[in-house]
Amino acid sequence: MKSVPGKIILFGEHAVVYGQPAIAVPLQAVQASAAAEVAPSGTGLIVHAPDLGQTLCYDDCTDTDPLYSALLYPLCVTLRRLNQPVPDLTLTVHSTIPIASGLGSGAAVAAALIRELVSALGANLDDTAINELVYEVEKRHHGTPSGIDNTVIVFNRPVYFVRGQPIATFQIAQPFTLLVGDTGQGSPTKLAVGDVRQLYDADPDRLTPLFSRIGDIARAARAAIESGAVDSLGPLMDENHALLRDMTVSSDDLDRLCAAARQAGALGAKLSGGGRGGNMIALVTPDTADRVRA
Numbered sequence: 226m227k228s229v230p231g232k233i234i235l236f237g238e239h240a241v242v243y244g245q246p247a248i249a250v251p252l253q254a255v256q257a258s259a260a261a262e263v264a265p266s267g268t269g270l271i272v273h274a275p276d277l278g279q280t281l282c283y284d285d286c287t288d289t290d291p292l293y294s295a296l297l298y299p300l301c302v303t304l305r306r307l308n309q310p311v312p313d314l315t316l317t318v319h320s321t322i323p324i325a326s327g328l329g330s331g332a333a334v335a336a337a338l339i340r341e342l343v344s345a346l347g348a349n350l351d352d353t354a355i356n357e358l359v360y361e362v363e364k365r366h367h368g369t370p371s372g373i374d375n376t377v378i379v380f381n382r383p384v385y386f387v388r389g390q391p392i393a394t395f396q397i398a399q400p401f402t403l404l405v406g407d408t409g410q411g412s413p414t415k416l417a418v419g420d421v422r423q424l425y426d427a428d429p430d431r432l433t434p435l436f437s438r439i440g441d442i443a444r445a446a447r448a449a450i451e452s453g454a455v456d457s458l459g460p461l462m463d464e465n466h467a468l469l470r471d472m473t474v475s476s477d478d479l480d481r482l483c484a485a486a487r488q489a490g491a492l493g494a495k496l497s498g499g500g501r502g503g504n505m506i507a508l509v510t511p512d513t514a515d516r517v518r519a
């Protein structure tokens with residue numbers, strides 16, 4: 226069985242699509258997993274997703290099926306890459322990562338399925354090759370993904386990510402605690418990314434400085450994390466959230482959760498991921514964690 230984590234974007238979502246740096250970390254509290262079982266000859270490739278109450282047969286599905294991109298396309302790109310015929314295999318997939326909520330559900334489910342299929346076929350692909358395959362799936366989900374979600378999930382380590390550049394990680398000089406708060410509202414990343422694209426195309430002179438400032442924040446945050454200046458991350462999170470709100474990707478509930486977290490003593494708070502719904506993160510200390518959680 227292969228399990229992979231979800232992810233949190235600490236700084237830089239959306240601006241990262243336009244070449245600015247962003248910082249993301251794996252989120253081990255939620256996981257996607259896939260387990261393969263050899264099936265009788267002639268059965269074909271079956272994906273069983275009990276959490277969704279769905280069983281899909283690789284050969285019978287078309288790419289217009291709503292779950293094709295999430296559950297079958299990862300297998301399609303893998304078989305193509307390995308140049309292998311469709312095997313007789315049942316893959317059972319589970320996920321505790323809420324769907325369309327900024328925690329990397331799509332990339333994690335794809336990564337778990339791809340890793341398990343590669344292993345069941347006795348093949349060997351390194352993380353770079355797996356990452357390329359998950360990115361193929363991400364492109365199908367999102368249109369123009371930066372690649373940060375698949376990278377942090379496949380490599381399973383903190384990343385300082387700049388589109389098109391080699392993966393960089395960073396040292397965390399002093400541990401810090403983030404509380405993740407779910408609005409309970411799903412919102413597909415593709416829509417938010419598409420709307421930002423429209424805003425940018427309509428008025429690049431307004432959007433470019435917002436992206437640049439978010440890039441500055443991500444650079445300053447990396448320096449703060451590497452030097453252990455954890456307290457200074459709070460104001461950077463607040464400013465990053467305000468800029469994301471200016472880009473229209475926050476929501477009333479995200480703003481309310483962030484304000485409530487700050488009021489309860491969080492050092493800073495922001496939406497995380499595509500926005501419009503999904504999750505926020507708040508920087509807490511041992512003294513404030515319980516109050517903020519409440």
Ligand code: MEV
Nearest residue numbers: 238239370371372498499
């Ligand atoms: C989604 O987790 C992060 C976005 O920046 C999109 C992307 O980077 O592809 C909103």
